[in-house]
Amino acid sequence: MAKLLAPLALIAGGTVTWACMLGADSAPNAKTAPNSGAQPRAEQGQRAVNVTRLYNDTCAKCHGENAEGGGGGTPSLLKAEKFEQKWDKPFYDAIKNGVASAGMDAYGETLSDKECWALVVHIRELQGRGLRQMNGSPKATDGVYKSKYHNYRVETVIDQGNGLQTPWGIDWLPDGHMMITNRPGSITVAKDGKVIGTIDGLPKSLELGQGGMMEVAVHPQYAKNGWVYLSFTDPAKDGNRSGMTKIVRGKLKISGDKVTWGSEETIWEAPQKFYNGSGAHFGSRIVFDGKGNIFFAVGERGGNMLAQELTNPYGKIYRVKEDGKIPSDNPFVGVTDSIPGIWSLGHRNQQGLTMDAKGNLWDTEHGPRGGDEVNRIQKGANYGWPVVAFSINYNDSPFQTPWPTPEQKITLPVFRWLPSIGASGLDYARGKAFPQWNGDLIAGGLAGQNLDRIRVNGDSLVEREELIHGMGRIREVAVGPDGFVYVALNQPDKVIRLVPAK
Ligand code: HEC
Ligand SMILES: [Ca+2]
Incomplete structure (x- = not known):
């Protein structure tokens, strides 16, 4: 000793x-x-x-x-x-x-x-x-990858050189138009795998570190109401290089190859005093619950402990009605000075958010070094950042321990990636293409360059399987209307998809 x-x-x-x-x-x-960046x-x-x-x-x-x-x-x-x-x-x-x-x-x-x-x-x-x-990595034989339940091929949908720049979000209109957000501020529109152009008249966004034009989410009843939702880094009014996550909705006018944005309404924005110059942690995915509400994520913007404050907008998941009004049964409505849209707190950088067919809401979020998380998001729950965490500091020094005391009332992730993958896009498998994956979470990693299938039962991990690795940084995962798994890559900037194979 x-x-x-x-x-x-x-x-x-x-x-x-x-x-x-x-x-x-x-x-x-x-x-x-609060502006000091990501490193606790x-x-x-x-x-x-x-x-x-x-x-x-x-x-x-x-x-x-x-x-x-x-x-x-x-x-x-x-x-x-x-x-x-x-x-x-x-x-x-x-x-x-x-x-x-x-x-x-x-x-x-x-x-x-x-x-x-x-x-x-x-x-x-x-x-x-x-x-x-x-x-090594999953490998294809004659172009076919074999995994536990399904075989698949990887196809290129939109190759590099077609205008994609750090593609961030993907969604489809019912008529098959595919929209891909580009972080510098544009949205690419493609039809039948061919880029037809970009959307005119979009709100002005600011590419600030990890932020910029981020999520695009088409309303499930688009055919009836025409709403498309966006999240982006909104530039501060004072003209300084600072910004904050903002959610808007608008309608598209499509005539031939010309697509124009209009009828814009602000759904959520923070007071200007919360706009900051940090390039860190914007969160920002948008999910519809099918009951008239949306959920969306706002990262902690480098604010660390502010993720624990109900009076501060950083590091939260929100639930608001589709028009931005606050549901009266939100967990912190009427709690003194708290922001009434808050649904859950203690998040760091939630770049994945999806609601599965059973109505479970899931996020994936970045830890700093180690401890990227998959969480099942529940009303009013605290997910711990930065009080408990599976990570260490970027400089190799200890940070926290992962297990809370009962008094802290902190909800643990159902799965954590250790080491970090830079958890980003998240969706769940559905449709006819990969029936034995149905209901499984499909999650991507930026630095990890991995696409994982994760099966969870209740709050326990059942299995995890890596589907692809090393093709590029994975920023978005979106299961298409065809049930194929679409993936937006960065470096190289392109969209690929997994399709079933014999
Ligand atoms: C004198 C040799 C020795 C030193 C020094 C030592 N260990 Fe171990 N450690 C062992 C042995 C032997 C085992 C038992 C492995 C087994 O049962 O499979 C073990 C078990 C462990 C386990 C559990 C592994 C398992 O398979 O369940 C961990 C974790 C571990 N050590 C970490 C550490 C760390 C961290 C340090 C330094 C702070 C350390 N050990 C120092 C010899 C050592
Ligand atoms: Ca956590």
């Missing part, structure tokens, strides 16, 4: 807090905090432990620098089974309490809970990398 402690003491003595490093003058202050800081006075160093100094002699094991006969952790999320807690407990029978010490007295959890995150990152190297 004493031998193992030596490197730890060194780390503790050799680190400094943010405040020391920056000097008193430039220490983070309240004025800059180590708390003041907390040892800023570097997790990689901690692992290499303390654990690698037995577990190996890449979790490959070997030291004193320690088994490898690079096994698919040990990568499953059900091992989160047992891994954490092993580090905290030791494994006496195996000769592994308990670290719970010398390391904080956050440090013990950060070591699990580090092991997950090593496993993610190691298993990918060993197992």
Whole structure:
């Protein structure tokens, strides 16, 4: 035990807090905090432990620098089974309490809970990398991918070079027109796989970091009412380079190849004081519940703890009527000073939102480093950011532990990606194309470049399967009227789809 402690003491003595490093003058202050970007800081006075160093100094002699094991006969952790999320807690407990029978010490007295959890995150990152190297990506034989229930081909729908620029959202009109939003501010319209042009007269949006023109959502009764909903980064009125997520609806006039936007109505916007210059976390998907309401997501805009404040619009999922009015049975209506549209809180950057055929609302959201989440969204629930999280800080220092106390009343994700994939588009399988996937969530990852099928029963993960990997950053997943799975890629900017194969 004493031998193992030596490197730890060194780390503790050799680190400094943010405040020391920056000097008193430039220490983070309240004025800059909400705009300071995505990275949560180590708390003041907390040892800023570097997790990689901690692992290499303390654990690698037995577990190996890449979790490959070997030291004193320690088994490898690079096994698919040990990568499953059900091992989160047992891994954490092993580090905290030791494994006496195996000769592994308990670290719970010398390391904080956050440090013990950060070591699990580090092991997950090593496993993610190691298993990918060993197992590679899903591969096609003669163009056909074989998966557990269905075989499929990947087809290009709109290739690069056709005007797509960081495509963000996809939806279809009943007559087959396909609309694809481009983050810089336009919407591409295609018919039968051919681009016919872009929509004229759209609201002005601001491409600000991760924000810009984002979601397009066609009303389920479009044939009757003609409404199309958009979310985008609305530029601030003062002309500064700052913005905030805004939701509008409007109607399209289509004559030949000319499509024009008009009859615009604002459905939701925040007061100007909440517009900021951060390029982080706009959220922004829009979902219809079929009962006259829409749900939409607004990210935490770099505001961290503000995601917990009911008086602040950041980091929330909203429910409003289709015309923007507030349903009287929303959970925080009448709670002093709270924003009445709020449906759930404690979100970070929800870039995936869908309501399945049973009426369950699902989101996917980004953790910082590790801990991207799939949540089942319930009325009034708190999803924890930044109080509990599966992640660590981008700078390799510990952040939080994932498990709340009962008093905190925080709802845990049903699934978390560790390491992060940059969770983005989300939809659920339906229709005749892939019947044995029906009801399963299909989720995409930006940095992870992965498309996952996720089956959940109630709040438990049943299975997860990777369908494609490494074709580009996946920003949007949309199951088409044909039941095919459409995917908007970024780098290269194109739209592909999964179609059934024998
Ligand atoms: C003296 C060697 C040794 C050191 C040092 C050591 N471990 Fe272990 N550890 C083991 C052995 C052996 C096991 C048991 C493996 C098994 O039963 O499959 C184990 C089990 C574990 C497990 C549970 C694995 C499982 O398959 O359930 C985790 C997680 C773990 N160690 C993490 C760590 C971390 C993190 C550190 C550093 C803080 C550390 N260990 C330090 C030898 C060591
Ligand atoms: Ca959460």
